[in-house]
Amino acid sequence: xxxxxxxxxxxxxxxxxxxxxxxxxxxxxxxxxxxxxxxxxxxxxxxxxxxxxxxxxxxxxxxxxxxxxxxxxxxxxxxxxxxxxxxxxxxxxxxxxxxxxxxxxxxxxxxxxxxxxxxxxxxxxxxxxxxxxxxxxxxxxxxxxxxxxxxxxxxxxxxxxxxxxxxxxxxxxxxxxxxxxxxxxxxxxxxxxxxxxxxxxxxxxxxxxxxxxxxxxxxxxxxxxxxxxxxxxxxxxxxxxxxxxxxxxxxxxxxxxxxxxxxxxxxxxxxxxxxxxxxxxxxxxxxxxxxxxxxxxxxxxxxxxxxxxxxxxxxxxxxxxxxxxxxxxxxxxxxxxxxxxxxxxxxxxxxxxxxxxxxxxx
Amino acid sequence: xxxxxxxxxxxxxxxxxxxxxxxxxxxxxxxxxxxxxxxxxxxxxxxxxxxxxxxxxxxxxxxxxxxxxxxxxxxxxxxxxxxxxxxxxxxxxxxxxxxxxxxxxxxxxxxxxxxxxxxxxxxxxxxxxxxxxxxxxxxxxxxxxxxxxxxxxxxxxxxxxxxxxxxxxxxxxxxxxxxxxxxxxxxxxxxxxxxxxxxxxxxxxxxxxxxxxxxxxxxxxxxxxxxxxxxxxxxxxxxxxxxxxxxxxxxxxxxxxxxxxxxxxxxxxxxxxxxxxxxxxxxxxxxxxxxxxxxxxxxxxxxxx
Numbered sequence: 296x297x298x299x300x301x302x303x304x305x306x307x308x309x310x311x312x313x314x315x316x317x318x319x320x321x322x323x324x325x326x327x328x329x330x331x332x333x334x335x336x337x338x339x340x341x342x343x344x345x346x347x348x349x350x351x352x353x354x355x356x357x358x359x360x361x362x363x364x365x366x367x368x369x370x371x372x373x374x375x376x377x378x379x380x381x382x383x384x385x386x387x388x389x390x391x392x393x394x395x396x397x398x399x400x401x402x403x404x405x406x407x408x409x410x411x412x413x414x415x416x417x418x419x420x421x422x423x424x425x426x427x428x429x430x431x432x433x434x435x436x437x438x439x440x441x442x443x444x445x446x447x448x449x450x451x452x453x454x455x456x457x458x459x460x461x462x463x464x465x466x467x468x469x470x471x472x473x474x475x476x477x478x479x480x481x482x483x484x485x486x487x488x489x490x491x492x493x494x495x496x497x498x499x500x501x502x503x504x505x506x507x508x509x510x511x512x513x514x515x516x517x518x519x520x521x522x523x524x525x526x527x528x529x530x531x532x533x534x535x536x537x538x539x540x541x542x543x544x545x546x547x548x549x550x551x552x553x554x555x556x557x558x559x560x561x562x563x564x565x566x567x568x569x570x571x572x573x574x575x576x577x578x579x580x581x582x583x584x585x586x587x588x589x590x591x592x593x594x595x596x597x598x599x600x601x602x603x604x605x606x607x608x609x610x611x612x613x614x615x616x617x618x619x620x621x622x623x624x625x626x627x628x629x630x631x632x633x634x635x636x637x638x639x640x641x642x643x644x645x646x647x648x649x650x651x652x653x654x655x656x657x
Numbered sequence: 658x659x660x661x662x663x664x665x666x667x668x669x670x671x672x673x674x675x676x677x678x679x680x681x682x683x684x685x686x687x688x689x690x691x692x693x694x695x696x697x698x699x700x701x702x703x704x705x706x707x708x709x710x711x712x713x714x715x716x717x718x719x720x721x722x723x724x725x726x727x728x729x730x731x732x733x734x735x736x737x738x739x740x741x742x743x744x745x746x747x748x749x750x751x752x753x754x755x756x757x758x759x760x761x762x763x764x765x766x767x768x769x770x771x772x773x774x775x776x777x778x779x780x781x782x783x784x785x786x787x788x789x790x791x792x793x794x795x796x797x798x799x800x801x802x803x804x805x806x807x808x809x810x811x812x813x814x815x816x817x818x819x820x821x822x823x824x825x826x827x828x829x830x831x832x833x834x835x836x837x838x839x840x841x842x843x844x845x846x847x848x849x850x851x852x853x854x855x856x857x858x859x860x861x862x863x864x865x866x867x868x869x870x871x872x873x874x875x876x877x878x879x880x881x882x883x884x885x886x887x888x889x890x891x892x893x894x895x896x897x898x899x900x901x902x903x904x905x906x907x908x909x910x911x912x913x914x915x916x917x918x919x920x921x922x923x924x925x926x927x928x929x930x931x932x933x934x935x936x937x938x939x940x941x942x943x944x945x946x947x948x949x950x951x952x953x954x955x956x957x958x959x960x961x962x
Contacts, residue, residue: 354856374859387857391875400871401861452862 299330299365301456301488302351307360309346309512320346322512323360328456328490329505330365333482335491337499338509339535344492347509348458351490352381365455375404380449381458385465386441388433394420394444395429401452419447422481439470446478450485457482459491463498475501496536500524508532530655533581538612540623541655542580546572554654556580560618562597564647569654579655584612584626586651589643596644599623604639613637615645688935695928703922713929733913737933740910743824744892747831748839751888752881754832755839759880760873762840763847774844777837789830789901796820796829796902822904830898835891839884846880847873886945890938910934 309321321343328334336344349355350362353374362370369377380401388397398419402412420426423443433441442462449457459478463471479502482489493499499506500520508515508523508531516528527533530541544556544564554568556578564580572578592598599615602622609629614622625645627637637643695713698706718734719727762773780788795801798817806812820826850873858868874881896911903909908916910930917927 352856352860354859374856375862375864379860381857381860383853383857385851385853387851387853389854389857389872400858400863404862404867448861 298332300327301330301332301365302328302490303361303363303366304328304347304351305361305363307347307350307362308358309343309350309355310358320512321350324509324512324514325360326507326514326517328488331486331488333479333489333491333502333504335493335499335503335506336509337493337496337506337536338515339494341511342509343512344494344509345460348381348460348490348492351456352379352458353377378452378455379458380452380454380456381460382442382445382449382462384460384462386433386445386462388441388444388448390433393430393432394425394436397433397444398447398451400448405452415451415453419451422450422484423447438465438467439474442466442474446481450481450487453485454487456488456490459489461493462491463493464495471498478502500536508535510535526653527581527655530579530581533655538584538624538626540582540584540621542582542619542623544578544580546574546576546578548574556654558619560620562617562619564652566652566654567650572654581653581655582623582647582651584624585610585628586648587623587625588646588648589613589615589625589627589637590646591644592642593644596646597623599643599645601637601639601641601643604637615643617645691928691931694925695932697925699923699925701922703924705924710925713923713925716926717929717933733930736908736910736913739824739907740893741937743827743831743909744889744895747828747835747892748885748889750828750832751836751839752885755836755884756843756877756881758836759840759843759847759877762844763850764852770848774841777840780833780837785834786897786901789834789897792826792830792833792902793821796826821902822906824903824907826902827898827907827909830902831892831895834895834898835888838887838891842883842887843877843880846877850876882945882948886941890941893937894934 304324304326307321307324308319311318311320324343324347336347338344346355350357353369353372353376357370361368364377364379389400392400395416398416399412402415407415416429417426420429423446425440425443425447428436428440428444433444436444442465445462462478463474466474475498478489478491491499491502500523503520505517505519506523507517510531516523516532518526523532524536527536527539533539533541542558542562542564544558544562546568547555547557547563549555549568549572552568553565554572555563555565557563558580566580569578590596597617599617602614602616604614605612611627611629613625613627615625616622623645694705696709696711698708698710698712700706715727716733718729720730722728758777762770762777765773793800797803798821799807800820802820803812803818806818812818854872854876855868858872859865863871893909894911894914895909896915899905899907899909899912900915903912905912910933914927914930914934917923917930921927
């Protein structure tokens with residue numbers, strides 16, 4: 296699995312403005328993006344992901360730290376000399392040029408031969424299924440079509456790395472879902488390293504090889520979608536991606552790496568101890584709503600009472616009072632046995648799988 | 658009548674009627690009078706004689722010698738050519754100076770832009786004559802520019818730099834008078850320009866110069882064309898600058914018209930010159946309309962492709 300490093304970001308700091316009025320957009324960010332990887336920067340708005348992308352593109356200079364592209368330090372290289380192309384959030388297609396002229400723009404500036412440019416344009420438009428629109432202008436295209444042209448234009452110079460700045464955010468839901476699969480397929484087909492910026496966790500999970508979750512100018516966790524979802528490094532990651540229950544508890548004791556914990560209201564849980572955890576520590580336990588099974592009241596499991604129900608079609612979210620400060624959120628799937636066997640006020644038993652409950656560091 | 662007054666076309670017409678009346682009364686009628694006068698005979702004591710004569714137009718290129726033969730004379734032709742030359746030069750220089758100003762203002766934070774536009778328009782508050790006089794003080798003998806040279810004692814034999822009463826002084830005066838109307842339309846088109854396109858261009862391996870040439874200039878073109886026409890037309894007809902800064906020796910079309918009406922008392926000839934001036938303006942506007950229509954037709958054809 297050892298692959299070449301496409302991008303290496305080492306200790307990058309980015310400050311806007313000076314003195315007390317200044318804002319630190321990135322605080323010491325380090326990450327490595329591998330060759331031919333679909334890498335996603337995921338985080339809420341203002342987390343620094345777009346700033347990092349703009350640094351990679353060359354639109355912003357780093358305040359501190361180093362950025363290298365395939366081993367070459369590119370910190371001082373202007374945007375027009377980097378073999379990196381960007382798909383902009385609002386596409387930024389040249390309105391006075393046709394689709395074909397837009398796509399040809401990059402290769403023309405690179406002074407490729409005319410014949411090669413014509414071939415590249417034809418191939419790129421075919422790749423994004425826009426051959427029929429070559430002579431149109433951007434204003435005559437729908438949002439989804441403009442999106443495809445922006446992709447073709449950024450891919451035409453065959454960059455080493457393609458940067459995508461929330462390219463799907465302006466599309467409607469159905470189109471967005473269709474484009475996810477296409478983007479992933481496009482990345483496989485071209486073999487180009489993609490760096491994708493989004494605040495949409497579903498987009499990130501569905502397309503990425505690896506994700507860096509960012510918050511407040513820092514990388515919170517880097518991992519595959521499954522790692523990020525199943526083993527979030529901290530409470531921020533756990534709550535930002537998917538739904539999560541958090542229970543504050545204290546470690547009673549640890550035997551062979553298995554901790555027994557007790558919550559403030561006296562519920563006890565046994566689970567794998569987080570590294571470095573020791574008896575007496577206050578810890579946060581984390582549980583995904585869909586990992587809890589709800590049964591009719593019985594001896595097994597945690598007793599609770601359904602407070603509220605939220606019917607979402609595919610799934611049903613129950614808020615179950617288990618005597619803790621916050622109710623436990625439980626997701627039930629809408630199976631073909633139909634309907635919702637439980638209703639508000641019902642007493643239920645909650646079965647939590649052995650590996651479902653996780654201890655978060657700090 | 659009452660029913661037809663409800664039709665939108667008639668209502669639109671009625672709404673426009675005051676404007677149409679003003680334009681008709683104060684623009685078309687005077688132009689028609691001028692056109693008429695240009696084909697009449699001049700009264701040597703001023704005014705006109707009501708008799709048809711193409712003399713005013715003949716006078717443009719020919720002179721009558723003592724035997725009443727027509728002799729070609731280039732004086733007025735030279736004035737036309739000088740007017741065109743100076744107007745083109747002033748327009749180009751206005752563009753060269755005005756574009757960076759407009760670009761600079763468009764790149765300012767939105768809340769600062771209005772202040773800059775306000776500053777650009779301040780000269781309009783002062784009479785053009787007064788502002789042009791100011792240039793006499795700057796350019797003239799013992800003027801602001803000459804002073805340091807005089808102190809250093811490096812003036813020529815005639816003790817002046819000779820800036821005044823030259824084509825140079827006229828062009829300076831024209832640029833100064835008309836630069837705001839070059840800056841404003843260019844600013845209007847640059848302000849609409851999405852500067853993310855500049856980033857996109859840099860991202861696609863364009864140098865600053867290439868971005869300027871292939872993205873910024875084409876997108877600012879409507880403003881550049883509008884500004885150039887708005888500057889060129891009044892430059893062509895200007896008479897204050899040639900009179901004050903050119904010393905009345907270097908005539909332009911505008912000053913010729915003014916001279917014929919006010920001093921030479923040859924109204925038909927003044928009217929004929931005004932008609933020739935008007936012809937250039939109309940040619941300019943036709944070219945502009947043609948260019949605009951071609952641009953429209955192009956995108957229209959594409960829409961149906």
